[in-house]
Amino acid sequence: MARWLGFGAALVAAALAGAGVWWGLSNGKPKPCLDPLGCVEIAPGGAIRLGVIQALTGKVAPIGQDQLRGLELALDRKGGRLLDHPVELVIEDTGCRQEGGANAALRIVSDPSVVAIFGTTCSGDAAAAAQVMTEAGLSMISGNNSAPFLTSIGGKRGPKWQPGYFRTSSNEEHSGPAAARYAYEGLGVRAAAMVHDGDIYTRGLAEGFRAEFERLGGRTVLFAAVDKGDANMRPLLEAVAASKAELLFFPLFQPEGNHVLLTARAMPEMVGVKLMSDGALIEKSFIEAVGEASKGMYFVGPTPPAPGPALDALRAQYQAKYRATPATDYYSSAFDAAGILFAAITKAAVPGKDGSLVIGRQALRDALAATADYPGLGGKLRCDGFGDCATPRFNVLRMDDPAQGVAGLTANVVFTYAPR
Amino acid sequence: MAISLRRVWENQGITAKLRLSFALLFAIFLMGVGAGFVGLAVVRGAEADIVANLELRNGVLEMESQLERARRLYRDFLLQVPLVGFAQAQERYGQPALAAAARVIALSENLRRATAAMPDGSDMAKRKIDMRFFTSTAKRFSQTLLSENELVILMADPESGLDTQIGNAVRQLGVCLEGQDELAFPAREIGVLLQQYQLSRQRPVMQAAVNKVEALRRLIASTPGLETARKTEALRLCDTFDKVAARLMDTATSMSANANDFALQARAVDPIAEDLRRITALEVERAKTRIGWATKLAGGIVLFSALLGLGCIFWVARLLHRAVTSRIVELTHYAGNVRDGHFGEAIDMAGPDEIGLLARALADMNGRIHDLVGGLEDKVRQRTLELDAKNRELDAKNQALAVLSFTDRLTSLCNRRRLDQVLSAEWRRAQRYGTPFSVIMIDLDNFKDVNDTFGHAVGDAVLVRVADILLAVVRETDVVGRFGGEEFLLVCPETTVEDARILAEALRRELQDTDFPLVGRITASFGLADYEADPGPAALVARADKALYRAKQSGRNQVIVAPTAAAVSRTQ
Numbered sequence: 001m002a003r004w005l006g007f008g009a010a011l012v013a014a015a016l017a018g019a020g021v022w023w024g025l026s027n028g029k030p031k032p033c034l035d036p037l038g039c040v041e042i043a044p045g046g047a048i049r050l051g052v053i054q055a056l057t058g059k060v061a062p063i064g065q066d067q068l069r070g071l072e073l074a075l076d077r078k079g080g081r082l083l084d085h086p087v088e089l090v091i092e093d094t095g096c097r098q099e100g101g102a103n104a105a106l107r108i109v110s111d112p113s114v115v116a117i118f119g120t121t122c123s124g125d126a127a128a129a130a131q132v133m134t135e136a137g138l139s140m141i142s143g144n145n146s147a148p149f150l151t152s153i154g155g156k157r158g159p160k161w162q163p164g165y166f167r168t169s170s171n172e173e174h175s176g177p178a179a180a181r182y183a184y185e186g187l188g189v190r191a192a193a194m195v196h197d198g199d200i201y202t203r204g205l206a207e208g209f210r211a212e213f214e215r216l217g218g219r220t221v222l223f224a225a226v227d228k229g230d231a232n233m234r235p236l237l238e239a240v241a242a243s244k245a246e247l248l249f250f251p252l253f254q255p256e257g258n259h260v261l262l263t264a265r266a267m268p269e270m271v272g273v274k275l276m277s278d279g280a281l282i283e284k285s286f287i288e289a290v291g292e293a294s295k296g297m298y299f300v301g302p303t304p305p306a307p308g309p310a311l312d313a314l315r316a317q318y319q320a321k322y323r324a325t326p327a328t329d330y331y332s333s334a335f336d337a338a339g340i341l342f343a344a345i346t347k348a349a350v351p352g353k354d355g356s357l358v359i360g361r362q363a364l365r366d367a368l369a370a371t372a373d374y375p376g377l378g379g380k381l382r383c384d385g386f387g388d389c390a391t392p393r394f395n396v397l398r399m400d401d402p403a404q405g406v407a408g409l410t411a412n413v414v415f416t417y418a419p420r
Numbered sequence: 421m422a423i424s425l426r427r428v429w430e431n432q433g434i435t436a437k438l439r440l441s442f443a444l445l446f447a448i449f450l451m452g453v454g455a456g457f458v459g460l461a462v463v464r465g466a467e468a469d470i471v472a473n474l475e476l477r478n479g480v481l482e483m484e485s486q487l488e489r490a491r492r493l494y495r496d497f498l499l500q501v502p503l504v505g506f507a508q509a510q511e512r513y514g515q516p517a518l519a520a521a522a523r524v525i526a527l528s529e530n531l532r533r534a535t536a537a538m539p540d541g542s543d544m545a546k547r548k549i550d551m552r553f554f555t556s557t558a559k560r561f562s563q564t565l566l567s568e569n570e571l572v573i574l575m576a577d578p579e580s581g582l583d584t585q586i587g588n589a590v591r592q593l594g595v596c597l598e599g600q601d602e603l604a605f606p607a608r609e610i611g612v613l614l615q616q617y618q619l620s621r622q623r624p625v626m627q628a629a630v631n632k633v634e635a636l637r638r639l640i641a642s643t644p645g646l647e648t649a650r651k652t653e654a655l656r657l658c659d660t661f662d663k664v665a666a667r668l669m670d671t672a673t674s675m676s677a678n679a680n681d682f683a684l685q686a687r688a689v690d691p692i693a694e695d696l697r698r699i700t701a702l703e704v705e706r707a708k709t710r711i712g713w714a715t716k717l718a719g720g721i722v723l724f725s726a727l728l729g730l731g732c733i734f735w736v737a738r739l740l741h742r743a744v745t746s747r748i749v750e751l752t753h754y755a756g757n758v759r760d761g762h763f764g765e766a767i768d769m770a771g772p773d774e775i776g777l778l779a780r781a782l783a784d785m786n787g788r789i790h791d792l793v794g795g796l797e798d799k800v801r802q803r804t805l806e807l808d809a810k811n812r813e814l815d816a817k818n819q820a821l822a823v824l825s826f827t828d829r830l831t832s833l834c835n836r837r838r839l840d841q842v843l844s845a846e847w848r849r850a851q852r853y854g855t856p857f858s859v860i861m862i863d864l865d866n867f868k869d870v871n872d873t874f875g876h877a878v879g880d881a882v883l884v885r886v887a888d889i890l891l892a893v894v895r896e897t898d899v900v901g902r903f904g905g906e907e908f909l910l911v912c913p914e915t916t917v918e919d920a921r922i923l924a925e926a927l928r929r930e931l932q933d934t935d936f937p938l939v940g941r942i943t944a945s946f947g948l949a950d951y952e953a954d955p956g957p958a959a960l961v962a963r964a965d966k967a968l969y970r971a972k973q974s975g976r977n978q979v980i981v982a983p984t985a986a987a988v989s990r991t992q
Contacts, residue, residue, distance in 0.1 A: 099681035103688055106560060110553035198673050227623045227673050235627035242634060 035360030037137035040115050044355030047088035048345065051108035051138075053119030053129055055096035059254030062285050062327035064096070064121035067144050069326075070334025071118050073317050074342065082342055083349055083357060090114060094125040096253060097228065098199070101125025102132055109136035115359055116140065116341055122253070123147030123201035130162040137361045139368055141166040141341050141389075143334030146279070146302065147201035148173035148208065152386035160200060164365045166387040168337040168376070169330070170302040170394065172201070172278070176208020176251075178394040178417030179276055179300035183209075183247050184216040186396070186415055187274060187298075193222035193245035195236060195260065197252050205251035205278055221245045226256050233263040241269035251278035251300075258289050265293045276300065282397065284327040284406050294399045303393040303418075304329040304410055305378030314377065329410060333390070336376040340389060344368040393418045429739070433773045437743055441736040448732055452725030459718020466707040466714065473707065476534050477700035483527040483558055484693045486520045490565055491682065493517035497572070506578045518569055521562035528555035528562075547699060554692045561685050568678045575671045582671060583618060586664040590614055593636075593657040596650055603643060603654070606636045610661070621672045626665055633661050747775045751782060758782075763790030830880055831887030833908070834901030842899045842911050843957035849913075850951045858920035858950040860910040861964040862890075862927065865943045865976040867906035874938055879906075882936050886944070889934060893927050909961070917950035917981055924948050924979045932977060943977035952984055 033039035042048060052071065054064035068091070075087055090111065092104035101120055108114055109132055117133055117140040120126045126145040133140045140162075146169045149160040153173055183189040194210055196202035203225075210220045221243035224236055237260070240248050248270075250260050257277055264270040279301030287294055305311050314335055318326055344367035350358045371389060374381040383389040396415035401408050432440065497513035504512070535551040575582050590611045597603040613629035616622075637658045640651055747769055754767045763786055769779035826838035834842070846857045864870075864886065871879035883906060890900045890908060903909040910927075912920050924946040931944050947968025954960040967982035974980060 097677070097680060097684075099677055099684055102560065102681070103557065103684045106556045107553045107688065110551075110556060111549040198670065224627070225623070225669065225673075227669075227676065230623055232622075232624040235624045235631055239627060239631050239634065242631065 033358060033360065035362050037361035037365075039361065040113060040357075040359045042085060042113075042115075042357040042359070044352075045085070046356075047086045048082050048357070048359075049088045049090055049111065049114045050341075051105075051111075051114045051117040051119070052089050052091040053094055053101065053104045053108060053117055053125065054091070055100075055121035055125065056091070056093040058095050059258075059285070060096040060121060060280070062283055063144060063280070063330060064093075066326055066328050066331040067119070067121055067142075067334040069318065069322060070143055070331035070336075071338040073314060073321065073331070074335045074338035076317070076321065078342060082345055083351060084355070085357060089118075094120055094122065094129070096122040096125060098124040098128045102128035105129035105132035109133060109138060114138065115345060116364060118142075118338065118341060120145060122199065123150055123204070124199035126150055126165070127160040127200050130160070130165045134162040134164050137164075139164040139166070139341075139344075139361070139365045141168070141337045141368065143168050143337035144330050145201070146170055146172035146175065147199075147204045149200040149204055151388045152384075153204075157386060161386060164368075166337075166340070166368050166371075166383055166389055168333045168340065168381060168389045170390045170392045171388045172205055172302075172394075173208060174392040174417060174419045175278060175300050175302070175394050176205045176210075176249075177212035177419075178415070179205075179249060179278070179298070179396060180209045180211075180213035180216065180218070181417060182298070182300070182396040182415040183249070183274070183276065184213055184218050187247065189218065189247040189274065191219045191221045191243070191245050192247045192249060193224070193240045193243050193273075194220065195222075195224050195226060195240075195248065195250040195252065197226050197228055197256055199228070199253075201280075202251045202253075202278075206249065209249045209251075226252065226260070228253075228256065230256055231259050233259045234267070236260070237264050237267055237270055240264075240273065241267065245273055247274040247276060249276045251280065253280045254283070254286055254289070257281045258286065261290050261293050261297065274298065276396075279330075282328065282406060282409060284325075287399075287402050287405055287409070291402055294402050297399045298414070299397045299399070299409065300394055301397065301410075302333075302390070303378075303395045303416060305332050305376070308377075311377050326406075328406065332377045336374070336378075336381060337389075339376070340368065340371050340374050340381065340383070343374065344371065391418075430743075431772055434744060434775065437740065437773070441740065444732055444736065445729060448725050448729040452722045452729070455718050455721030455725065459714045459721075462714035462718075463711050466710040469707040469710075470704050472534070472538065473700040473703040476531070476538070477697060477704075479527060479531040479534055480554075480693055480696045480700065483524055483531060483555075484690075486524045486527060487558055487561060487686075487689070490517045490520035490524060490561070491686070493520060494565060494568065494682075501572075501576055506576050506581070510573075514569060514572070517565060521565040524558050525562045528558045531555050547696065550692045550695065554689050554696065557685050557689045561682065561689075564678050564681050564685075568675060571671050571675050571678070575668065575675070582664055582668040586614060586661060586668055589657050589660045589664060593654060593661070596654045596657060597640075600643065600646060603636065603639060603646070606632055606639065610636065617668075621676070623669050623673070626669050630662060630665050633658050633665075743773070744775060747779070751775070751779055754779075754782060754786075758786045758789065761793070763787075763793060828887075828902040831884055831902050833887045833890070834899055836901065836903060839899070839901040839903060839909050839911065840957070842901075843909075843961065846911060846913050847951065847954070847957040847960065851953075855914055856916045856950060858912045858915045858917050858948060859960055859964045860912065860920055860924045860927075861903065861947040861949075861961070861968040862908040862910065862924075862944050863947075863968055863972065864906040865945055865972075867942070870939055870942070878938050882939055882942060885934070885936055886931065886942075889930050890927065893930055894923065898923075909964075915950075917948065920948050920950060921979055921981055928977060928979055945971035945976045946979040947971055947982060948979060949982035 033041070052068060054067050055061060056064045056068070071089070078087070080087060090108060092107055094100035094104050101122070101124065104125070105117070105128065108117055117129070117138055119140065119142055120129055121144050123145045126142060126147070127150060130140055130150065145167045147160070148171055149158040150165060151161055151167065151171055152158050183192060192209070192213055194206040196206040206223065210223060214220060222240055222245055224239060226233065226236060248264070250257060252260060257280065261275060264273065264275060276298035278299065282299050282301045311332060314332060315326065318331060344364055345359060347367040348359055348363040350360075352358065369383055369385070371381065371383040374389070379391070381389045394417045395410070395413045396417070397409050398412050398414045399409050400412055429437070493513045494517045497509050497517060500509040500513055532552065532555045535548055535555075538548070573581065578584055590607070594604065594607045594611065597607050610629050610632045613625055613632060617625040617629060637655060640646065640654045640658070643651075646654075750767070750769065754765065757765045767779055767783050769776055826834055826841075828835045843859065849855060850857050864882070867879065867882070870882055883902070886908070887902070890910065894900050894910060895912070897913055899911040901909055910923070912923065915923070928944060928946055931942065934942070936942055945968055947964045947966065947970070949960055949964035949967055951960060954963070963982040967980040971978050971980035
C-alpha cells in the first residue's frame with residue numbers, strides 16, 4: 001500500500017513539475033502562431049515595421065510624398081507608436097512605374113518582419129506590387145490608387161484584384177463616367193478623343209469615359225495611347241485634331257500630361273478642342289509647370305473631404321510639420337488609409353504578457369476587411385469585399401485662375417458625381 | 421582562505437594527499453585535453469562556416485554570372501536580330517539566354533535554401549533580407565526574360581511577327597496603290613515612318629505613321645479613279661496597319677517596360693551581389709581568423725596547462741616532500757639520534773596523518789627507551805664505582821703481593837728471587853753494552869752466636885737493623901737484598917770494582933760502628949766481585965761468594981775483592 005502511495009506521490013510531483021516547466025516556458029509569451037498566412041512576431045520593445053512603397057522620384061513625386069506625409073501625420077497622432085511599440089517605416093521608391101512597384105514590393109516582402117505595406121502612389125505600381133504582396137501573405141493599403149482594375153469593376157472583381165489589398169481613394173470606375181457625363185451633358189460634347197499611357201489607371205479611366213460617353217450617345221473618335229517618357233505629342237494631337245474631336249480626355253501623369261497640354265495649346269488646330277484630365281494632374285507642380293496653359297482645362301478627381309475642423313487640424317499639422325502647403329489634397333486619403341491600417345493592426349495583434357506582439361497576417365487582412373464606420377476625414381469609411389474603403393464621389397473642376405493653385409482649382413467645382 | 425586550505429591539506433592522510441595531488445594533476449590534464457577539444461570544435465565550426473560561405477559565395481557568383489550572361493545574350497539577341505535574322509539570333513542568343521534564366525531560377529532556389537541554413541548571428545544571416553530579395557529578383561528577372569522572349573517572338577518572328585505583319589501590310593499597300601502617284605507617295609511615307617519606328621520604337625513615330633494611314637484612308641476614299649476592289653483592299657490594308665500598329669506599340673511599350681525592369685533589377689541586385697561577395701569573403705576571413713585564434717588559444721591553454729602541470733608537479737612534489745619525505749627524513753634523523761643515545765631530543769611533528777602517528781609513536785618509544793636506559797646507566801655507574809674500588813683494592817693487593825714476592829719478609833729488602841732478576845738484567849746489560857757493574861756479598865760475622873745467645877727474635881731484629889743500615893748507606897741505584905740467612909747481596913749497576921769496594925768499606929764501617937740493642941757490636945765480611953764476562957750471573961755471585969769466603973777466612977770484618985779472571989788463571 002505504501003508503495004502505491006509513493007508511486008502516486010511521484011506521479012503527482014512529476015505532473016506538478018511538468019506544469020511548472022510549461023508555465024515557466026509559456027508565461028508571458030504569446031501562443032504559437034496559428035494564422036494560415038503566418039505571423040509577424042515582434043519582440044518586447046521591438047519596432048512594428050511597415051513597408052512604404054510610393055513614387056518618390058520623378059514628376060509624380062509630389063503625390064507620393066504627400067502619401068508618405070499623410071502616413072507620417074497619422075503616425076504622429078499616435079506618438080510614433082502602436083500598442084506601445086515604435087513604428088518603423090521601410091520606404092521604397094517606385095518611380096510610378098509598374099516594374100518599379102514590383103521591384104519595391106519584392107524588396108519589402110523580403111523582410112519577414114514587415115507587418116504590412118502602405119502604398120502605392122500609382123495604380124500601375126500597385127498592380128505589380130499587390131501581386132507580390134499577396135504572394136507573400138501581406139496586406140497593403142493605399143491612399144491614392146484609384147484604378148478600377150485593382151478592386152472592382154461593375155460590382156465584379158477587377159482583373160488586378162489581389163486579396164489583402166485595400167484603398168481609401170475612390171474607385172475611379174466612376175471617375176471616367178463622371179467626366180464623360182459632364183462632357184456630354186454639361187459641355188454638350190458629342191465627339192471625344194481619349195488618350196492613356198498604357199497604365200491600368202489611365203487606361204481604366206479612359207475606358208470608363210468611353211463606355212459612359214458612348215452610353216450617353218457620344219462618339220469616340222480616337223482612343224490612343226502614349227508611352228511613359230514620350231515628349232513629342234504632336235503626332236498624337238494631330239490625330240486628335242484630325243478626328244474632329246470636341247474634347248480630349250487625357251488622364252495622364254506628369255510629364256506626359258504636361259506635354260500634351262502644352263503641345264495642344266501650341267497647335268492652332270487644337271484651339272477649339274476642350275481638354276480634360278484627371279486627378280493625377282490636380283497637383284501644384286503641374287499647375288506651376290504649365291501656368292496659363294491650364295486655363296480653361298477640366299479635371300475630374302475624387303471629391304476631397306468637406307472642409308471641417310478635422311481637415312483643418314490635419315492641414316495645420318501638415319503645415320506645421322513640413323512648413324509647406326500641401327501639393328495635393330491626397331494626403332488626407334493617405335491619412336485615412338494609415339488610420340485604418342493602424343486600427344486593423346491594433347485589432348489583429350495579440351500582445352504577450354512580456355510585451356511582445358504576434359500579428360497574424362490573415363488576421364490583419366480580416367481586420368482590414370472588417371473596417372466599418374471608420375471615422376475618416378470625409379465621413380464614415382467602410383471597406384467592401386474588393387478592398388474599396390471610400391465612397392465614390394467625384395468632382396469635375398475647371399481651371400479658371402492658375403494663380404490660385406490647387407486650392408483655387410478644387411474649389412471651382414463644376415460638376416459632382418455620386419453614384420451611390 | 422589559504423590558511424583554511426592549508427589546514428584542510430594538513431588534516432589529510434598521506435593517501436588522501438596523494439589522491440588530491442593526482443586529482444589536481446588529472447584536472448590539469450583534463451583542462452589541457454578540454455582546451456584541445458574546444459579548439460578542435462571551434463576549428464571545425466569555422467571550417468564548416470568557410471565551406472558554407474564558399475558555397476554561398478560560389479552560388480552568388482554563379483547566379484550573378486548567369487544573370488549577366490542572360491542579360492548579355494538577350495542584348496546580343498536584340499542586336500543580332502537585324503543582322504543574322506530572327507531564327508539565327510534566337511538559336512544563338514535567345515535560347516541560351518532562356519537557358520541561363522532557367523539556371524538562375526534553379527540557383528536562386530538553392531541559394532535561398534543555403535541562406536536559410538546559415539547560422540544565426542553571422543553577417544550572412546543578417547543579410548537574409550537582401551539575400552531573399554536577391555534571389556526573388558533573380559527569379560523575377562528570369563520570368564521577365566521569358567515574358568520578354570514571348571514579346572520578342574510576337575514582335576519579331578519572321579513568319580508571323582507583328583513587324584512582319586505590318587511590313588507586309590505596308591508593302592501590299594504599296595503594291596495595291598501602284599500607279600496612283602497621289603496615293604503611292606503617302607504609302608511610301610508610311611513605309612519610311614515604319615522603318616524609323618522599327619529602329620527607334622518611339623510611339624510618336626508610329627503615331628505619325630498611323631496619322632498618315634488615316635490620311636491615306638481618307639484620300640483613298642475620296643479618289644474617284646480607283647477601282648472598287650483596289651479601294652477595298654487598300655482600306656483593308658489600312659485597317660490591318662492600324663490594328664497591327666496598335667499591338668506593335670503596346671508590345672514595344674511592354675518590352676520597354678521590361679528593359680526598364682531589367683535595369684531596375686540590375687540596379688537593385690548588383691550592389692547586393694557585390695555586398696554578398698564581400699560579406700562571404702569577410703566571413704571566410706573571419707572564420708580563418710577564428711581558426712587562427714582558436715589554434716593559438718588552444719595551443720596557449722595546452723601550453724599553459726603543461727606549464728601549470730609542471731608547476732603543479734613541483735608544487736605537489738614540494739607538498740609531498742614537506743608532508744612525507746622531509747618528515748620521514750626528520751624521523752630518520754630523530755631515530756638516529758635516539759640510536760646514538762640522545763634520548764633527550766624531542767620531535768615536534770603534529771598532524772593526524774600516518775607520519776604524525778608514527779612520530780608520536782617514536783616519541784613515545786624514545787621516552788620509554790630513555791626511561792629504560794636512564795635506570796641502566798645509573799646501575800652501570802654504581803657498579804663501575806664499585807668495580808673501581810675493587811680494582812683499586814686489588815691493585816693495592818697486587819702491589820703488596822708484588823712487593824711481597826720480591827721482598828724479604830723480615831728485612832723488607834729484596835728477596836733472593838728479586839736479586840736473581842736484578843742480577844740477570846744487569847748481567848745482560850753489561851754483556852750487551854759492556855758497562856761495568858759489581859756485586860757485594862755480605863755476611864754477618866758470627867751471627868749464629870747471636871741467635872743462639874739472644875734467640876731468633878733478637879737475631880731477626882739484628883737482621884732488620886742491618887737491612888736498615890744497608891738501605892741507608894747504599895745509593896739509590898743500588899739494589900740490596902737478603903741473599904739468605906744472615907747473607908746480603910748488594911748489586912751496584914754502573915759501578916766499577918773500586919767504587920764498589922769503597923761502598924763496601926763504608927758499609928763495613930757503619931755496621932761495625934753500630935750498636936745493636938742487646939747484642940752490641942756486630943761486624944760483617946764483604947766479598948766483592950765485578951763483571952768480567954762471566955758466563956752468567958751465578959758465576960759472578962760465585963766469585964763474590966769466594967771473595968767473601970776469603971774475607972771470612974781472613975779474619976772477618978773486612979772487604980775482599982774477588983780476583984780477576986786473568987789473575988785467577990795466572991794463579992793456577
